[in-house]
Amino acid sequence: MxxxxxxxxxxxxxxxxxxxxxxxxxxxxxxxxxxxxxxxxxxxxxxxxxxxxxxxxxxxxxxxxxxxxxxxxxxxxxxxxxxxxxxxxxxxxxxxxxxxxxxxxxxxxxxxxxxxxxxxxxxxxxxxxxxxxxxxxxxxxxxxxxxxxxxxxxxxxxxxxxxxxxxxxxxxxxxxxxxxxxxxxxxxxxxxxxxxxxxxAKDTPNFIANRIGVYGLQVTFQKMLEDGLGPDEVDSVTGRAMGRPKSATFRTLDLVGLDTFVHVSDNVRENVDDAEEKKAFEVPALLREMVEKGWLGAKSGQGFFKKVKSEKGKEILVLDPETKEYRPRKKLKAQSLEMAKRAKSLKEQLRTLLYADDTAGRFAWHITKKVLLYSAARIPEIADDIVSIDRAMRWGFNWDLGPFEVWDAIGVEKSVARMKEEGETIPPLVEELLASGAKSFYEQSSEGSKAFHLGGRFQQVEEHPKTIDLARLKEQGKVIKANKGASLIDIGDDVACLEFHSPKNAIAADIIQMINYSVKEVSANYRGLVIGNQGDNFCVGANLMLILMEAQDQNWPELDLVVRQFQNAMGSLRYVDKPVVTAPFNMTLGGGVEVSLPADRLQASSELYMGLVEPGVGLIPGGGGNKELLLRYMDGVDPKDRLSLQSRVNKVFETIAMAKVSTSAVEAREYGFLRREDGITMNQDHLIYDAKQQVLALDAVGYQAPQRKQIPVVGETGYNTLRLGAYGLLQSGYISEHDYKIADKLAYVLAGGTVPEGTLVDEQYLLDIEREAFLSLAGEPKSQQRMQHMLTKNKPLRN
The missing domain is CATH 3.40.50.720 (NAD(P)-binding Rossmann-like Domain)
Incomplete structure (x- = not known):
C-alpha cells in the first residue's frame, strides 16, 4: 500500500x-x-x-x-x-x-x-x-x-x-x-x-456483479412482457419491497443507460457457450428499438421514464411496452405489497411477498427464483464462493441482501421444494448443501463469527481486521448496558462504544440517559469512549416530534428540563477524564453535530453530510452547538483583536444561520466541524476501528481532560453587526421575516448578548442564553409550522 x-x-x-x-x-x-x-x-x-x-x-x-x-x-x-x-x-x-x-x-x-x-x-x-x-x-x-x-x-x-x-x-x-x-x-x-x-473475481464475461445483475434485469424484463405489466408496475415490486434500491429495475436501467445495458448483455451472450444462457441474455426487441431511437435513459432525457411539463408543473411519464407511447405512472396494487410494508424485518418482508399468491407475489417469486438458481449455477465459474457473489450484489447493485442471503431468508428447503415442483433444475451446490443436513448457506459459529457452506462443510467468512461489527458483539454478550435508545458495548482493549439505535438515531431522553451512564462507566472502568453506530446515518438530530408536542402543549418547564439535560450531557462528554472520540458518518445533523463537537477527536467517514440545520425547522441549536462551534473558531484568537473576533463570529453565524451542510468530511473541515487533528476514514466499515485507535492513542500519551475556558465575545457591538447583515438580506428579499427573527436570536447568542465587546464569559453563560433563545423560538407559531412540515413532508418550509 x-x-x-x-x-x-x-x-x-x-x-x-x-x-x-x-x-x-x-x-x-x-x-x-x-x-x-x-x-x-x-x-x-x-x-x-x-x-x-x-x-x-x-x-x-x-x-x-x-x-x-x-x-x-x-x-x-x-x-x-x-x-x-x-x-x-x-x-x-x-x-x-x-x-x-x-x-x-x-x-x-x-x-x-x-x-x-x-x-x-x-x-x-x-x-x-x-x-x-x-x-x-x-x-x-x-x-x-x-x-x-x-x-x-x-x-x-x-x-x-x-x-x-x-x-x-x-x-x-x-x-x-x-x-x-x-x-x-x-x-x-x-x-x-x-x-x-x-x-x-475470475476472468469471465462481465465478472460477478454485472453477470448476475444483468441476468436478473433480463429475467425481469422478459417477465414484464410476459405478464403484460408496465415498467412502473414492475418497479413497485422490485424496489424496497424486495430489499433493493428505490430505483428498482427500470429507473435503474434509465440511470445506467440502455445502450450500456445492451452492450453488457451482448458481451455475455457472445462469450458464453451454453445455449440456454445465450438465450437468457438476448436483448428484447423493444430495448434495441429504444436504443436505435436514442431513448437511452436519463442521459438522453427519456428511456423507460420521461419527464415532461404539465399543468401540475413537472410530471414523470412511463413508456407503455405495448403501445410504445408514454403514459402517466401507476403503481401495482397488491395485498402482498401492503403486508410486506408492515413486516418487522427484511426476512419476514421477503417471505410475505415471495410466497404470496397474487400478481406481485408471483412476479417477485419468479425473478427471485431465476436469480438464485443462476447464481448457484455460476459457482465456481465466476467466483469461488457464495460470499463473493453476495458481497458483489450488495456493494455493486445496493441490494440489502445478496442472492444466498436471500435464499436463507426465505428458507432454502421450502424454496427448493417449490422450485422442484415447478420443474426447475437445482444446481449441485444447493443439492450438496441440503444433502449435508445444513438448513442454510450461512450460520453463526460458536465463537460468534459468520461461516458459509462450501465443499460440504462450513468455513469462516473472512473479515477485514479493521471491521468491528457492533451487532455481532452484542450477540456475543458484550453489552455493558442498554435501553431502547442506545447501548454501551465493550469493543475490546478496555474501550467502550456508545451506539445509538433509536428510530433514525434521533436523540431523546433515553439516549441522554445512556450518555450520562456511559460517561460515569467509562470514567471508572475503561480507557476511553467511542460514540458511533452502524445504522443508515449517524444521527439526524433531536426528537423533533417531542419538541413540537411539548411546545404545542406549552409545557415549558418540561422542555426546559430536556434541553438543560441535553446541554449537561454534552458538557460531561467534553470534560470527562477519559478520551472521547465520535465517529460521525452520512447524515449527521443538528443534535448529531452537537454530540460530535464536544469530543476530544472526531474520526469521520469521508462521506459526511454534517450541519447545524435547526433554522430549517424554526429553531437554533439548543444542545450547545452554538457554543461548541464558537469555541472552535475562537481557539487561539487574541481577545483584543476586534476585527479577528468579529470575523470569526461572522463565519459561525453564517454557517448556522444558513444551515450549511457539508457534502464530505473534507468540506466539514472547511466549515469548522472538523479540526486539523481530526481523522477521516475512507472505508466506513473501518470507522469504529479507526475511532477506537484514536482513543487508544490519546490514552497512551497520558490523556488529560480539557480545562474550562473563558470565551471572548463580541457583545452588543458585534450583535448589532450581525443583525445588520441579516436585515440587509431581509430587505433584499433573500430571507423571510421569520428567518430574520431566527437570525436575530442566533446573533444574540453568538455575540454573548449585550455585554461590552471583548468581555470574557464562561460556557454556562452561553448555554443559558442559548437555551432561552431555543425555548423562545419553539413557542413561535411559525416555528411550530416549520417543525410540523418537516415531520409530515420531510422537507423544510419557508414561511
Missing amino acids: ARIKQAAVIGAGVMGAAIAGHLANAGIRTILLDIVPKELTEKEKAKGLTLEDKAVRNRIAQTGKERLLKEKPSPVFHKNIVDRIEVGNLEDDLVKLSEVDWVIEAVIENLSIKQSLFANLEEVWKPGTIVSSNTSGISIHDMVKDRSPEFRSHFLGTHFFNPPRYMKLLEIIPTEDTSESIISDMKAFAESVLGKGVVM
Whole structure:
C-alpha cells in the first residue's frame, strides 16, 4: 500500500475522469491522459489556436477534469481536490507514466485498442509499476497476452462501479500471471485507502456483479412482457419491497443507460457457450428499438421514464411496452405489497411477498427464483464462493441482501421444494448443501463469527481486521448496558462504544440517559469512549416530534428540563477524564453535530453530510452547538483583536444561520466541524476501528481532560453587526421575516448578548442564553409550522 503515491488514468471519459477524481479524493496525485484531438473546436479557432498548442492537445483530458466540478452528485469531496489531477495526452505525456506507481486504463471497450495501448505503455513502463484495466467485461488475459512475463505479472483487472466515489464495489480480476503480492497489495490498498469493498473475481464475461445483475434485469424484463405489466408496475415490486434500491429495475436501467445495458448483455451472450444462457441474455426487441431511437435513459432525457411539463408543473411519464407511447405512472396494487410494508424485518418482508399468491407475489417469486438458481449455477465459474457473489450484489447493485442471503431468508428447503415442483433444475451446490443436513448457506459459529457452506462443510467468512461489527458483539454478550435508545458495548482493549439505535438515531431522553451512564462507566472502568453506530446515518438530530408536542402543549418547564439535560450531557462528554472520540458518518445533523463537537477527536467517514440545520425547522441549536462551534473558531484568537473576533463570529453565524451542510468530511473541515487533528476514514466499515485507535492513542500519551475556558465575545457591538447583515438580506428579499427573527436570536447568542465587546464569559453563560433563545423560538407559531412540515413532508418550509 505504501508504494502507491502517484497514479495515472488513461481515458478521460465519464468513468476515467471519475476514477481520477476518486484517486484524488484519497490524496493520490494523478495524471489524466487521453488522445490528441484531430480537429479544432470553434472556440479554439476563434482564439487562434492550432493543433500544436498544448491547450488543444490536452483538451480532452482537461474537459474530463473540468466535468468533475459540474457533475451532481459531485465525484470529488471538494472543488480543490481536482488540483491533484494533472492533465496530458498520450503522445506528449506517455513517458510520464514511468513516474507513477499505478496506471489504470479506462478507454473504449475494444480489445484491439486496449492491446495496442498496452504495447505502447510497456515501452515506457517502469518495472514494478502496477497496471490495470477498468474494463467491465473484456478478457483481462487477452489484453496483455503478447506482453512480457514481467509486465503480465504486474497486470490485473480493477473494475470500478459508477460513480466511483459512491459505489462501494471494486472487482479485482487477476490473471494466471498476476503476482500474488500484487493481488494482496491492491486489495489492501483499495480497501483502506480508496475505501472499497473488494471482491476477487475470475476472468469471465462481465465478472460477478454485472453477470448476475444483468441476468436478473433480463429475467425481469422478459417477465414484464410476459405478464403484460408496465415498467412502473414492475418497479413497485422490485424496489424496497424486495430489499433493493428505490430505483428498482427500470429507473435503474434509465440511470445506467440502455445502450450500456445492451452492450453488457451482448458481451455475455457472445462469450458464453451454453445455449440456454445465450438465450437468457438476448436483448428484447423493444430495448434495441429504444436504443436505435436514442431513448437511452436519463442521459438522453427519456428511456423507460420521461419527464415532461404539465399543468401540475413537472410530471414523470412511463413508456407503455405495448403501445410504445408514454403514459402517466401507476403503481401495482397488491395485498402482498401492503403486508410486506408492515413486516418487522427484511426476512419476514421477503417471505410475505415471495410466497404470496397474487400478481406481485408471483412476479417477485419468479425473478427471485431465476436469480438464485443462476447464481448457484455460476459457482465456481465466476467466483469461488457464495460470499463473493453476495458481497458483489450488495456493494455493486445496493441490494440489502445478496442472492444466498436471500435464499436463507426465505428458507432454502421450502424454496427448493417449490422450485422442484415447478420443474426447475437445482444446481449441485444447493443439492450438496441440503444433502449435508445444513438448513442454510450461512450460520453463526460458536465463537460468534459468520461461516458459509462450501465443499460440504462450513468455513469462516473472512473479515477485514479493521471491521468491528457492533451487532455481532452484542450477540456475543458484550453489552455493558442498554435501553431502547442506545447501548454501551465493550469493543475490546478496555474501550467502550456508545451506539445509538433509536428510530433514525434521533436523540431523546433515553439516549441522554445512556450518555450520562456511559460517561460515569467509562470514567471508572475503561480507557476511553467511542460514540458511533452502524445504522443508515449517524444521527439526524433531536426528537423533533417531542419538541413540537411539548411546545404545542406549552409545557415549558418540561422542555426546559430536556434541553438543560441535553446541554449537561454534552458538557460531561467534553470534560470527562477519559478520551472521547465520535465517529460521525452520512447524515449527521443538528443534535448529531452537537454530540460530535464536544469530543476530544472526531474520526469521520469521508462521506459526511454534517450541519447545524435547526433554522430549517424554526429553531437554533439548543444542545450547545452554538457554543461548541464558537469555541472552535475562537481557539487561539487574541481577545483584543476586534476585527479577528468579529470575523470569526461572522463565519459561525453564517454557517448556522444558513444551515450549511457539508457534502464530505473534507468540506466539514472547511466549515469548522472538523479540526486539523481530526481523522477521516475512507472505508466506513473501518470507522469504529479507526475511532477506537484514536482513543487508544490519546490514552497512551497520558490523556488529560480539557480545562474550562473563558470565551471572548463580541457583545452588543458585534450583535448589532450581525443583525445588520441579516436585515440587509431581509430587505433584499433573500430571507423571510421569520428567518430574520431566527437570525436575530442566533446573533444574540453568538455575540454573548449585550455585554461590552471583548468581555470574557464562561460556557454556562452561553448555554443559558442559548437555551432561552431555543425555548423562545419553539413557542413561535411559525416555528411550530416549520417543525410540523418537516415531520409530515420531510422537507423544510419557508414561511
